[in-house]
Amino acid sequence: MxxxxxxxxxxxxxxxxxxxxxxxxxxxxxxxxxxxxxxxxxxxxxxxxxxxxxxxxxxxxxxxxxxxxxxxxxxxxxxxxxxxxxxxxxxxxxxxxxxxxxxxxxxxxxxxxxxxxxxxxxxxxxxxxxxxxxxxxxxxxxxxxxxxxxxxxxxxxxxxxxxxxxxxxxxxxxxSKKSNYATEASFEIKPFRLHKLSHGPSTQVTVTRDEAIELFKHLHTIRRIETNAGNLYKEKIVRGFCHLYSGQEACAVGMKAAMRPQDAVITAYRAHGWTYLMGIDPFGVFAELTGRQGGNARGKGGSMHMYSQNFYGGNGIVGAQVPLGVGIAFAQKYLNNGGVCLALYGDGAANQGQVFEVYNMAKLWDIPCIFVCENNGYGMGTSVERAAANTEYYTRGDYVPGIWVDGMDVLAVREATRFAIEHCTSGKGPIVMETVTYRYSGHSMSDPGTSYRTREEVQEVRQTRDPLTSFKERILNANLATAEEIKTIEGEIRKSVDDAVKAAKNDKEIPLNELTVDIYTNCLEKEIRNTTPFNPLSHARLGPAVNA
CATH class of the missing domain: 3.40.50.880 (Class I glutamine amidotransferase (GATase) domain)
Structure with a gap:
């Protein structure tokens, strides 16, 4: 040559x-x-x-x-x-x-x-x-x-x-070479911190080439989706609230890699990445964000209310999804399907009384619920140190065991989630998992994210702890993929997501008479209250109910 x-x-x-x-x-x-x-x-x-x-x-x-x-x-x-x-x-x-x-x-x-x-x-x-x-x-x-x-x-x-x-x-x-890949590689990850547990996952983890490529694709796709979601908001095509997941991708991707078909998840309003991971393609995410009929909720849910099979949403009320998650896990125990429910919430919601109430219920009945505190360092614009007397969120369950994991490492999150699933399904009841992570954007698109932290802080995290860059370097150094192959994947994802954005922009909105469709799976009253009691709206069923 x-x-x-x-x-x-x-x-x-x-x-x-x-x-x-x-x-x-x-x-x-x-x-x-x-x-x-x-x-x-x-x-x-x-x-x-x-x-x-x-x-x-x-x-x-x-x-x-x-x-x-x-x-x-x-x-x-x-x-x-x-x-x-x-x-x-x-x-x-x-x-x-x-x-x-x-x-x-x-x-x-x-x-x-x-x-x-x-x-x-x-x-x-x-x-x-x-x-x-x-x-x-x-x-x-x-x-x-x-x-x-x-x-x-x-x-x-x-x-x-x-x-x-x-x-x-x-x-x-x-x-770069096109052959001689390693079929698998082992990595050392940060030690886990444990609460009321005699042992935790191994810090020596193994990943196959196929698994590594799949994880990288998911990480990169979510990053690309969120970049475009932010741009659509700036163009005023996305209206209302819009909370981006950029920087936190390893949390969702790692958890999903450990989940089984019978497992469920419920999260807060930072839900675009989870929606994609739970089976909705980028077009369905963007169409929902832009209020178009191709959205997974026909454009009626928007950024905070997206759903799919075993994914109970995006929820807009701070912390309210946690009791719902315990209810989902209770149903799984009642049905004896062997599943668990991951109930995700942020460090800001962790101080809510309802979270502590359901810690108690879940432990009392040994419900298979994994309480996941995604600690990104800030509850809206307030740092964890200013908001919580105890910032070790994995210990907050008191009588509920807990585990701390580096939420910027997709492999560490995967291993911790596997451990948590095994804990719940072995009859030991719930567990609290704290994933320490970071968000690059503000709390929402209306928050510049720089009034309560410095640009230098954000930049340092990007340069030293970015979940996408660090995992990419890992798999390249381990010869699980070549730089040439990674660039091809990045190009394909970029084109796919950009095409989805264009398709969503060109999609139609639902007609007005569909606004009151599918509010209930079984509507006992055929009329829906309008803005006044004198002009009710009619209810109808259009599509199959998800998770009914």
Missing amino acids: AKKTAILLIAERSEEIETVITVDVLRRAGIAVTIAGLSDANYVKCSSDIKICVDAKFADAANNQKYDAVILPGGPIGCKTFASSAEIGKLLQEQEKENRLIAAICAAPTALKAHGICKGKQITSYPDVKNELIDEYEYLEDKVVIDVQCSVYVQFVLVRAGSCQIIFEVASFFF
Whole structure:
């Protein structure tokens, strides 16, 4: 195989660290990197007055020469030079036209914008230049963003910070293999914390290649759904409340991976991801969000009220779903079907009296209910430390055993849920599971999420604990998948979800006479109260009742 080649452009005041580290590691990997300077000198003075010798002048290096990758380091002054150079614009346009790799670090995406490169695609950057890009790109806050076009070999790697990230992505592009996968891998996860339990799950977990791919697909799909849900809200196509699950995906995906067909789940109003996992495709989610007839509740439920088989919703009243979950679990015990119910609530709802009441009932009758406190650190805008005297939510059941789990690790959540299901089904009664997680967005779309926490805090979590990025790195490092395959999956999911958004936008609303349809499974009174008692509305049955 011919040796891969890359050209790294460098101008006066470019970032030297992003240049030197990138070139060094890529050359160690066997990639022929040419440092091309934009001046006539044989060196370039960089942002910290460090001089870097160039391999060639740009005009000579780019003359009739094609490269597998074109790399632009950051530095605001150097990037302005890139943006103003017609020759660089021509090189980038040819690179894009011929489906070859373009990589931009830090502020360099501004040069791509100047030359009309990758318009409409996903992008990230140094935060200070974000506002220059958001109008013409789909801007993401991730450290590394890869946008795939035409084939899996075409990558646009746009990096906010850290040359090591771009090195990893470019090297993966050059050296990814289509075979020799590992069939399974083992990982060490964070220790669980236990309350009134003699033992917990093992911290050594195993995942097969097929399981890993499935988990990644679910994580990425939910992230993509929520990104689009937020955009639809900003476009005023989604009305009312809208609570996003971005950052918390590992909780739902890990729990669903452990659930069996007879198990049920009920959650609060942050329900889009769960709706998808419980069998409603992205179109059904978006159609419900936008109030269209293709929604899983015919557009009458909206963001907070979505349902499917064994999924009892989205519930809009804070904490009210927890007693309902105990009732569902009681029914499962009564019917002796071997199922459990996962009743999810947040750290804010954890202080409600009704939660403690049903702890007592569930333990009294040994009901197979898993109380899941998704602790994302904030009840609306109040931190857990300011709201709760006891922030160890897994101990809140007192006489009900509990387990603490890292909610940003999908494998840890899966193992904890398996353990909890076994606990409940062995006749030991309920258990409390606290998943420590984080939400990137505000409490709802009306909350910017920055008045009670800093942007730096959010960014640190994204960079160090993101459930999607960390799991992706795990499976790549374990050779459960190649970077090429992951990029293909991401591209397919992006297209599928984007197509679902378009279809939902074009779907129709239900007619007015259907507003009072399917309120009850068995309506004993055929008339439904209207806004006044003098003009009642008629009730009718249209579709089969879910979970009746």
